[in-house]
Ligand SMILES: Nc1ncnc2c1ncn2[C@@H]1O[C@H](COP(=O)(O)OP(=O)(O)O)[C@@H](O)[C@H]1O
């Protein structure tokens with residue numbers, strides 16, 4: 001199994017790059033795990049308490065579960081990936097049955113901050129987009145898709161997201177094998193990653 005980690009700040013285009021990679025690759029050969037599925041279970045908290053969580057700090061992620069799921073997949077076993085709701089700020093209780101594939105992609109803002117998980121990646125990719133570009137994308141996406149308003153996005157950005165990005169995410173570029181500039185759609189870089197994957201699948 002080839003395990004590819006794709007990191008980068010919110011709105012840099014990780015999900016978009018993953019979808020571009022999957023596009024035209026043989027179905028069923030490449031699997032995806034999203035770090036978002038591994039936000040810690042916060043069912044013991046009220047909604048008002050959950051809203052206040054710093055979701056950009058590594059401690060918000062259940063890395064133990066994420067790592068153990070990746071190890072199970074590597075052993076050839078299925079896993080039940082939790083489903084996360086950005087509206088409820090919590091796991092929904094549902095899971096997605098995820099099968100091991102020849103190539104597994106793990107994507108998320110904080111996946112390179114955990115040394116044990118980092119060790120498991122054969123290829124580490126960091127997607128870069130400028131912070132103003134990421135904020136604009138995040139505003140549009142969170143308002144249309146994640147049930148947020150402009151006040152919520154901007155206050156989260158100023159209070160937690162920006163400082164956490166500077167402290168935890170940006171320094172992870174140091175560990176990247178490949179940095180994809182993604183202020184504009186970068187088909188050349190995506191094609192290079194696809195070529196690497198196709199070589200592994202051949
Ligand atoms: N290169 C790009 N140029 C313009 N918009 C983009 C680009 N990449 C992604 N987007 C858009 O930005 C938003 C956030 O992208 P997404 O892939 O969800 O980012 P991430 O997963 O890193 O948070 C989406 O609406 C997506 O369509």
Ligand SMILES: Nc1ccn([C@@H]2O[C@H](COP(=O)(O)O)[C@@H](O)[C@H]2O)c(=O)n1
Nearest residue numbers: 009010011055056086089090108109161
């Ligand atoms: N309940 C939550 C959980 C996370 N976030 C934000 O999601 C961002 C990470 O996801 P991307 O798809 O943008 O990479 C992260 O910056 C968290 O602030 C949230 O808003 N609510």
